[in-house]
Amino acid sequence: MRYWIVGLFILFFAAVTGVSAEVCATCGDDCGCAEVCECNHEPRAPIGVMGDHVHHKGGWMVSYRYMFMKMEGIEGGDVSGYMMQPESMDMQMHMFGAMYTPINNLTIGIMLPYLVNDMDMNMVMMGMSTPMQMESKGFGDLKVSSTYRLWSSSAQQLLLNLAVSFPTGSIDEENAAGQHLPYPMQLGSGSYGLIPGITYSGLANGWGWGAQVNGTFYLNENYNDYTLGNRYALQAWGLRDLCKSSAVSLRLSGNRTENIDGADPDMPSPMMTPLADPNLRAGTEVDLLAGIDYRRDVMRLAIEAGLPVYQELDGPQLETDWKVIAGLQLSF
Numbered sequence: 001m002r003y004w005i006v007g008l009f010i011l012f013f014a015a016v017t018g019v020s021a022e023v024c025a026t027c028g029d030d031c032g033c034a035e036v037c038e039c040n041h042e043p044r045a046p047i048g049v050m051g052d053h054v055h056h057k058g059g060w061m062v063s064y065r066y067m068f069m070k071m072e073g074i075e076g077g078d079v080s081g082y083m084m085q086p087e088s089m090d091m092q093m094h095m096f097g098a099m100y101t102p103i104n105n106l107t108i109g110i111m112l113p114y115l116v117n118d119m120d121m122n123m124v125m126m127g128m129s130t131p132m133q134m135e136s137k138g139f140g141d142l143k144v145s146s147t148y149r150l151w152s153s154s155a156q157q158l159l160l161n162l163a164v165s166f167p168t169g170s171i172d173e174e175n176a177a178g179q180h181l182p183y184p185m186q187l188g189s190g191s192y193g194l195i196p197g198i199t200y201s202g203l204a205n206g207w208g209w210g211a212q213v214n215g216t217f218y219l220n221e222n223y224n225d226y227t228l229g230n231r232y233a234l235q236a237w238g239l240r241d242l243c244k245s246s247a248v249s250l251r252l253s254g255n256r257t258e259n260i261d262g263a264d265p266d267m268p269s270p271m272m273t274p275l276a277d278p279n280l281r282a283g284t285e286v287d288l289l290a291g292i293d294y295r296r297d298v299m300r301l302a303i304e305a306g307l308p309v310y311q312e313l314d315g316p317q318l319e320t321d322w323k324v325i326a327g328l329q330l331s332f
């Protein structure tokens, strides 16, 4: 799969360094090659960026996003002293969303994720190692978002983002013996959260750029006696508008996660596995992602894939190997 991602990067550079003119000549819409990318797009970020646009008054959008993340290998420590040793994890998210714009410059939205987590582990007892799997799936935390356009010119805009996260996802996922699964296998935070942010973007002469900063702050301790750590995200992207209907992008995405405050008494002891240790959840990760975007009438279809270029975890923790985000948006 990593090869696919490398392929996507190659495609990106091929597109930017010359294939673009040909793509435009055959794209079939009314965006002529001479004025390639003079088309009056509003700036849009790559598909993995949330809250990057507002719609016209009265406008609706429905969207579906699929995210896959492969985690494999251990970073930031050694698991050999533990009985339950994580080996790899697949995280999938199906995100259903809707947006509506009741007044000029303000778009509100709702997003509900459905999560599927699979983890492979090794149980090590008296020198004997036995493979073991854990699985959890279900709806995660519901988010209600607002995006307000603070300022815009013909080529640039500045948006203010504020989302509220509701504790709709389960924090009681358990194994067959009735013991709670470790933190990364739980589906929700159990807490109310606030997610403020600022998004800047621009588009001129076929080149687009932008940056977003946001934070996720959990406001209360959940009923299992813990609060997930705050998260901070800073990202920047550049894109090339190939024509009216498509674009390629590169994005650098940095994320910092803090440790968990408190601890769930129904989880395994942190002595048994680092996955259940609230003080081994923090980390910093910077990803580089390449994306392709296709737009036709009311539809936008896009995919982004990438790899971490920097990872530093308070571990031992599973490290990210690669990730893919695909999305379909319909605006009307």
Ligand SMILES: [Cu+2]
Residues within 6 Å of the ligand: 053, 055, 061, 099
């Ligand atoms: Cu939208």
